[in-house]
Amino acid sequence: MQKPTIIEVNHVSKQFADGKFALNDVSLSVQKGEFVTILGPSGCGKTTLLRCIAGFQTVSSGDILLNGEDVSQMPPHKRPVNTVFQKYALFPHLNVFENIAFGLKLKGFDRATINNKVKAALKTVGLTDYEERDVDSLSGGQQQRVAIARAIVNQPEVLLLDEPLAALDLKMRHDMQMELKEMHKQLGITFIYVTHDQEEALTLSDRVVVMSEGKIQQIGTPTDVYNEPQNCFVADFIGESNILSGRMIRDKRVEFMNLEFDCVDVGFGEDVPVDVVIRPEDIYIWATDKTVQPSQTEYDPDDRVPKGKFTKWFGVVQSSIFKGVHYEMIVKTSDGFEFMVQDYHEFVSGTEVGMLVKPEDIQIVKKEHYIYNYFDGEVQKNGKVRFVDADWDVLPERIEGKNPGEKVRVRVAFRAIDLQDHEEEGTLSGEVHFILFKGNHYHLTIRTDEGNDLYVNTNDVWDDGDRVGIVIHPEDILIDSLAN
C-alpha cells in the first residue's frame, strides 16, 4: 500500500557564492511516516539538503513540496517541520522546561496545555522531572534528549535530524538509536535523518539515500543498498567490498581476473567494461590441502565447497584478523589480486586456499569511466596544450598542423598519470579525493587545486587527503581533433 507523499524534492540544486554545487539536481520523495536516512561522507551535501528542507538555506533551482505545497520560498518559522540540531542548540538562558515550551508558547497555547505537552514530551525522551534543570548542567545524552523533546513537542509533520548522535560515545549512540526507532514507531512522524555512519543508516531507516558530491548515488532499502549497490561509490561506502575491474561478456556472464564467471545481471550489453563487487562474507574459502585444519574443530573440508559448477580461484592467505564474530583474511592470488574474505573459520597466514562465489553474489556495477581521462584542451602558441588549467608539453607531431587557439580533445590513460610525493615536482598539484582498491591496483580520484578531477590507476598506496604533484609525460598525452 502506497502511503501519501509528504515531501517532494524536485531537481533541487544549491550553488554557493564560490560557484561550487553543494547539491546538484537532487530529487527525492518521502512518504508519510517514513524513516529516511540521508547518508554520505562529510561534504557530500547531505546537511545542505536537510537545511534546504528546514528552510535555513534557499535552493538555487528546483523546488521542495511539503504536502503538495511549494515551500521553497517559505521562511523556516512557517514550515511544519522541526529540526534536531547536531550540537543540540539548546537555549542556554532557559531551563529544560522553557526550552521545550519555546515553540508552544510562540504558538499561543495556554499554560495548562503547555504543561501537559512538555511533561508528555519529557516522558517520551525519558527525562521526567527534569523541568527545572539548567541545560548546561545536563550530560551530552540528556541535552540530546531535550533537543529531541523540544522538536517533537510541536508535533511536526516531519522531524529533521542532523547527525543527532554524532557527539555521543558509542554505547550511548547505540542506546539512542534504539530509542529513536522506538520513538518513530510511537509518534508516527516522518523522520529525515542525516548521518555519515553507514551502520546507523542501515540500522534505523526504512530507506537510505546515499549521497556523494552533491548528488544522490542511490535510494533504496538498507538491504537494497547493501546487496545491490548501483555504483562503486555505494559499494565502497556501505560495508566492505572487493571491487574489481571486469568485462561483461554477455548477459549473465562476466570476466574478471582473466576468469569467466556466471552471474545474474543482464542488460549491460556485450563485451562492455564493468566493475564487479563481491562482499567479503560472500566468498567461500577452503584450504586446498585437505590435511590443513583451520582453528575450529567442526570443519568438514568437503562441506566447505558448495556443490555445483562454479568458477574457482586460488590464493595464499596473507593476514588474518579476528573481528569478534568472524575472521577477516586478506588472500592474494598468484596474479597479484587481493581479496578480503570473511569467514567463521580462520585460515592462518600462509595457507593455500581455494575460493568461489555464487553467481547471485556477484554484483555487476556500471563503470562510469574507464581507461582514459578525457579533457577539453587548447593548443597554445609555445607548442604546449592547455587543459585542466595548466599548460602541458606534448609530442610536437601530435599537434602538427594545428594552430594556436585550436580546441582539441585530450586523452590521458588512468595508468599514465604519475603522482609525486612533492607537490612542486608536478605540473599541477592536487589532493587524493577518493580511493578505490580494485583487487590489484588502486583507482584514485585526484582533485586539482582548480577543482578538476583526474582518475589515476596506480599500485602505490596513497591516503585520502594526501597532497600530490601531478606529472603526465608528453608521450602519454593523446590529442584528438574535435569533429566539427
Add this chain to the structure above:
Amino acid sequence: MKQLTEITLSRRTWAWPYVLFLVLFVVLPLLLIIYYAFTNGQGDFTLYNFIRFFHTTEAVNTLIYSLAIALITTIICLLLGYPAAYIMATAEFKTPAVMALLFILPMWINFLLRTIATVELFNMFGLPLGEGALLFGMCYDYLPFMIYPIYNTLQKMDRSLIEAAEDLGANKREVFTKIILPLSVPGIYSGIVMVFMPTVSTFAIAELLTHNKITLFGSLIQRSFGEGGIAMWNYGAALSLIMLIIIALTSFFDQGDKDDAQKGGLV
C-alpha cells in the same frame, strides 16, 4: 649557582616588579586617599570632610547632576551602540573588521585632542557650547566602549540558536526579543559599566565643552586638589572616596551576573 638560576627563572620572581608597581601606584595612593579623607589638616581623625560634603547643597547637587549626565550618556550610548554592534555582528559584510576599524579609529587619537576638535567643530558651525555639547562629546568619546562588549557577545553567539528559534516558529522579531537580546545581556552589562564608570568621574570634557560653565563631580575633585591648595586635600580625598564607592557599586551590579563565560570581552 643553582640557587641563582632558580631565583631568576621562577615565575614568582617575574611578578615582583608588578607587585612593586601595584603597591606604589595603586595600593599606596588608595590608602593615602582614605587617610586624607578621614583626617583634618593636623592629621587627626575626623568625619568632618564627609559631613561638609553632605551639608554643601551645591556639592551634592553636582554629584546628582554628574550621575544624571553619566546615566543619560550611558543610555544614549546603549541606544546608538547596540544597533551598531548588532549590524557589525550579523551583517553579511564580507569584512566586518573594516566597520569595526572605523569605530575604533577615533580612539587612536588622544581624547583631549578629540574633545578640543569637537569644541572647534561646534564653534565652526556656530553651535552653542553647554549641556548639549557636553552630552555629544561624552557619547562621542565613550560610544566605542559600549559597542565593543556588545559586539563581542553577539559575535560569539552560536548561529544555530537563532536557527533553532526560527525552526520552532519564531519570526525575526521574536528571535531578537527571545534569543538574541537575552543572550547579549552580559555584553550590555559590560558596556554600561565601561561607559558609566569613566563618565561619572570625567572633568576635562566638561571643562572644554562647556567653557567651565558646568561643573561635574570630577571637576569638583580636581578643583579641590588643584586650586584649593593643601588645605583642601582632605575634602578632595573624601569626594574621591565617595566617587570610588559609587563606581564600585556599579561594577558589583555587573559582577552579579551569574555567567562569566558569556561576558563581553572588555571587563
